[in-house]
Amino acid sequence: MVPPFKKSNGRGRKRIVASLAESKTLALYREGRALLSRNDLDQVSISQVSKAAGISVGAFYVRFRDKDAFLDFVIANTFAEARSVFQEQADVLYAPNLSDVLIRHFSDPEFNGIVRTAVKLGFLAERHRTPFDEYRAYVSQHLAGLLLEDAKKGERRQRIAAIDSALAVLTYAALFPDSEIDFGEIEIQQVIIDLLSGKSGNVTPLPVKRSSTTKPKNKPSKSPRDPESLRKPNSDKVKSKGSSNGLKKI
Template structure:
């Protein structure tokens, strides 16, 4: 996934980070995970049968069960892989060296827009993770670890503009504002059928309003 955020060279291009191709012994597993991720994103976890995953991967049901005892184990593996990729993505996207000439407004707008794009493009997968998280503490622990990691990286960027932040506790303000953004994205994108039909936003509008709310809370 590539997101072109601005023609302004002060704002970097943010990309989802995927690891390089693995050794041949890993290729079948990677194909199964790639196929499962694509199908879950398209159809949802519950509506994705093992046979279809195997077909999409160019593999067999036997090869699937040689690696996973059941679909729940597959979802756990997808969640672990997503966590690793998300942390690598956060490290690359929030590298302070890439934002040296960006304003606090530009940082906020770009990061929020990137989060909206990720939630939209990986809606099915994130929805499955969020649903399982409610009953599986391991999924919750991974979510918490990622949230803390993103908050730490974003805080480091924004606190470089501490003089512009009016909140009495800037670190806490960034964490709370990020929690607000994640909660809003879960409600408006991952579980959009739960929201009121009276309030519907395009991704552009959602990005702009969330960035405005985030920034208003800080400054």
């Protein structure tokens, strides 16, 4: 859990420390995640979150100075929780277990909604996406430590590239929910597991559904024009030079 925010005065109200241990803050956190899983962050308002959590807008401002502060709180705690879950499995030192954890995380619409929120806000200020970057770095370091321990010198670079590829695929699927990557499919799960297990040499490419394209029908070639059609109209009636004018020769 992320340390609670410090108390500060805002809008003339006495501030309450924002902490998931406090029921109303927890309700705001949960409803905020749910709304961000279905909507872009620009479409989520303070009044919506407050109403969904069953508290007043005033109670929101007692805990958070503005929407940005609330989003930072949600982002930080989401990735802190994900990191904690990953750490529990990392202690087992078994790569497929860690792969399952990551697939579950990136299959969760709420988790993916926070990934999109962190990345989008990160374009405005880098601090917004720092928790996500730190989470990815943490995952990458643990997997590298596990997979590179018995790797030969020539295999190290290949295994690191495999880990980076897996995290890139997971992140892409989170950022673009309408993409063809579906972690419910066994084939795609196996690709991620193989990459995160250091089996990059035998990884099957991700199955991508492509719309069938119909080849344009071959148009029948035009038959060459008849030379007769190239003649001028009534050309057969035009007399050529030297032709008789119809008078009998005496």
